[in-house]
Amino acid sequence: MRSLVHLLIPALFLLSCSKSNHEPTVYFTKDITPEGFMKVYKQISKNLEGKVGVKVHFGEEGNTYYVKPELFKDIVLDCQGTFIETNVLYKSPRQKTETHIALAKQHGFTYAPIDILDDKGELVIENVPGCKHFNKFYYGKNIDEYNSFLIISHFKGHGSAGFGGAIKNISMGFATPRGKLAMHRNNYPVCDRDRCTNCDSCAQQCPANAISTNPFWIDVDKCTGCGKCIDVCPNKALRYPKGDVDVQTVFCERLAEYAKAIYDRHKKMVFINVLVDISTSCDCSRNPGKPFVPNIGILASTDIVAIEKASHDLVAKAHGCADPFLEVNRVSGYRQIQYAKILGMGEMSYRLFNLDNNQETVEISE
Numbered sequence: 001m002r003s004l005v006h007l008l009i010p011a012l013f014l015l016s017c018s019k020s021n022h023e024p025t026v027y028f029t030k031d032i033t034p035e036g037f038m039k040v041y042k043q044i045s046k047n048l049e050g051k052v053g054v055k056v057h058f059g060e061e062g063n064t065y066y067v068k069p070e071l072f073k074d075i076v077l078d079c080q081g082t083f084i085e086t087n088v089l090y091k092s093p094r095q096k097t098e099t100h101i102a103l104a105k106q107h108g109f110t111y112a113p114i115d116i117l118d119d120k121g122e123l124v125i126e127n128v129p130g131c132k133h134f135n136k137f138y139y140g141k142n143i144d145e146y147n148s149f150l151i152i153s154h155f156k157g158h159g160s161a162g163f164g165g166a167i168k169n170i171s172m173g174f175a176t177p178r179g180k181l182a183m184h185r186n187n188y189p190v191c192d193r194d195r196c197t198n199c200d201s202c203a204q205q206c207p208a209n210a211i212s213t214n215p216f217w218i219d220v221d222k223c224t225g226c227g228k229c230i231d232v233c234p235n236k237a238l239r240y241p242k243g244d245v246d247v248q249t250v251f252c253e254r255l256a257e258y259a260k261a262i263y264d265r266h267k268k269m270v271f272i273n274v275l276v277d278i279s280t281s282c283d284c285s286r287n288p289g290k291p292f293v294p295n296i297g298i299l300a301s302t303d304i305v306a307i308e309k310a311s312h313d314l315v316a317k318a319h320g321c322a323d324p325f326l327e328v329n330r331v332s333g334y335r336q337i338q339y340a341k342i343l344g345m346g347e348m349s350y351r352l353f354n355l356d357n358n359q360e361t362v363e364i365s366e
């Protein structure tokens with residue numbers, strides 16, 4: 001009888017919470033192993049049906065921080081998923097389908113089919129309610145062949161977006177090069193010449209041949225604003241204009257709008273964010289910087305805004321400041337989350353359910 005009471009009290013408590021609160025749940029485990037992935041996946045997998053696209057990042061040549069595919073092999077096999085990606089804008093093996101797939105296989109993405117979504121052309125979406133930056137959006141055409149989506153995102157820093165997580169994974173990650181270019185446009189870096197050693201790394205990586213380095217100069221008529229040069233500069237001499245909050249805000253809002261347009265069309269998406277190897281720069285970078293906080297864990301949710309907010313909160317807590325990406329990248333990515341909420345994609349308040357000890361905490365945000 002006593003044990004029955006012990007079972008009933010927590011169950012009733014959870015039931016009353018779920019009746020009186022509407023915050024979405026974000027599931028968490030510290031266990032960054034295949035078992036940990038399975039633990040969080042089981043909480044959200046019932047939302048997957050039909051042909052499942054698994055959006056991942058295959059990692060750039062030379063980058064070792066992308067989430068290793070053996071960690072989520074069991075869950076991809078469980079949902080019989082197909083790895084989906086799009087080709088990139090800059091010079092890389094990931095610019096062309098054939099070499100993109102070859103790099104993915106080299107990085108261990110061998111146990112499920114791979115579909116480069118824009119290989120057969122573009123899906124154009126027009127006139128999305130609430131969007132102010134775009135009236136046309138360009139995504140990989142094959143996306144409409146899928147019924148539901150498992151979005152696995154490495155949550156880490158990003159030179160021009162502050163951070164990259166689920167919002168960036170479905171915006172930049174589903175967009176064709178034309179869509180990627182539209183998001184990046186007008187984001188021109190500036191150079192601190194006192195730090196620049198004319199090493200030429202940025203010019204070699206610039207996909208638009210927009211940089212001359214002796215002396216340093218960017219041809220703004222050619223620059224696409226991709227931020228690649230910022231990522232590769234070994235001396236942190238390049239950045240988006242200091243204090244130019246407008247440029248950073250607009251870029252974050254563009255990401256959120258691209259995420260919104262595809263999310264409105266394909267609402268059956270579930271999200272896993274992996275807080276491991278949290279580097280200052282992204283998985284597209286050959287020089288992503290060292291992780292600046294210890295590994296944190298894995299999060300899962302059906303709400304993209306809640307999972308991004310929870311991920312940001314956990315990194316902030318680990319770093320001991322409110323906006324860790326503003327500190328390490330001189331760019332806050334927080335507007336991505338705020339604006340996605342304004343666009344109606346989800347909630348910033350959430351219930352964090354720790355699967356390691358079955359404890360729940362509630363985070364209320366405005």
Ligand code: SF4
Nearest residue numbers: 206223224226227229
């Ligand atoms: S942001 Fe940098 S790397 Fe990208 S196109 Fe402009 S100059 Fe080139």
Ligand code: SF4
Nearest residue numbers: 196197199200202233
């Ligand atoms: S990578 Fe940095 S240090 Fe090297 S030339 Fe470019 S701005 Fe200068």
